[in-house]
Amino acid sequence: PAGNGPRLFCFPHAGGSATAYLQLARSLPSAFDVVSLQYPGRQDRYREEPFTDLDDLVGAVAEQLAGEVAAEPERPYALFGHSMGALVAFETARLLARDGLPRPQRLFLSGRGAPDGRDSAFGRFDDADVLADVRRLGGTEQAMLDDPEILEIVLPALRADYRILGTFTWRGGEPLDVPVTALTGDSDPMTTVDDMWTWRAHTSRDFGLKVFPGGHFYLFDQLGPVAGAVTEGLAARTVAV
Numbered sequence: 001p002a003g004n005g006p007r008l009f010c011f012p013h014a015g016g017s018a019t020a021y022l023q024l025a026r027s028l029p030s031a032f033d034v035v036s037l038q039y040p041g042r043q044d045r046y047r048e049e050p051f052t053d054l055d056d057l058v059g060a061v062a063e064q065l066a067g068e069v070a071a072e073p074e075r076p077y078a079l080f081g082h083s084m085g086a087l088v089a090f091e092t093a094r095l096l097a098r099d100g101l102p103r104p105q106r107l108f109l110s111g112r113g114a115p116d117g118r119d120s121a122f123g124r125f126d127d128a129d130v131l132a133d134v135r136r137l138g139g140t141e142q143a144m145l146d147d148p149e150i151l152e153i154v155l156p157a158l159r160a161d162y163r164i165l166g167t168f169t170w171r172g173g174e175p176l177d178v179p180v181t182a183l184t185g186d187s188d189p190m191t192t193v194d195d196m197w198t199w200r201a202h203t204s205r206d207f208g209l210k211v212f213p214g215g216h217f218y219l220f221d222q223l224g225p226v227a228g229a230v231t232e233g234l235a236a237r238t239v240a241v
Contacts, residue, residue: 006031006105006234007034008028008080008234009037009080010034010079011037011085012085013084018038024219027223027224027226028230039157042157050156050161051164061092062092062096066101069096070101073102077104078104078105078106078108079093079104081110083112083190083216086111087112089107089109091115093107103176104178105178106234108181109182110219111183111218112190112195113192114201127155131151137190175204176203179206179207180207181207181210181229182197182200183226184196184212185215185217185219188216189215191216206236212225
């Protein structure tokens with residue numbers, strides 16, 4: 001959708017692409033303008049080298065968003081990130097704040113705990129480990145993972161994204177002056193409900209947690225309820241706490 005209401009910038013999961021949010025976009029009110037970000041190294045940007053460092057990725061995304069926001073400074077916007085996308089969205093919001101740009105109306109952070117949480121072993125993964133992890137989390141057609149030609153296309157972006165996650169180091173920072181809604185599946189093998197509560201310490205505004213039935217990619221099976229949570233979050237009046 002490309003309406004004249006709030007703009008929702010969506011950040012894909014590791015190995016994911018802009019089309020991951022197509023069904024969610026269709027489930028939101030038509031007034032929303034949903035902008036799904038496409039990182040280098042996938043789909044129409046396949047021939048571009050993917051980022052392997054979070055700061056580089058966040059810098060490029062923030063530059064793109066800064067132009068979009070500056071073009072319509074009065075138009076409210078929000079960020080939605082799932083899994084790795086939650087980390088990229090959060091760090092992008094921090095960079096935009098440091099640059100003095102208008103703040104997002106809300107952050108929607110899904111399927112990944114706060115960056116100061118548990119360490120991961122992502123950086124130690126070889127291709128076999130990456131693929132085993134992707135299979136464990138679901139969300140990718142099994143036949144695609146078993147097709148050598150498709151693997152040749154998707155593996156470079158997956159490798160790069162897992163390297164981003166494995167080399168990221170939390171450097172600390174003040175809580176964001178932006179409301180946060182955390183979302184998760186109740187049977188996610190990677191992220192617990194307690195993990196999602198850790199986002200509460202990273203906002204000085206209101207915080208809410210929405211738990212849905214499902215695993216790591218619950219949002220693809222819960223499109224209506226997730227769209228409802230986004231709509232509710234952007235309609236809410238917020239106060240400092």
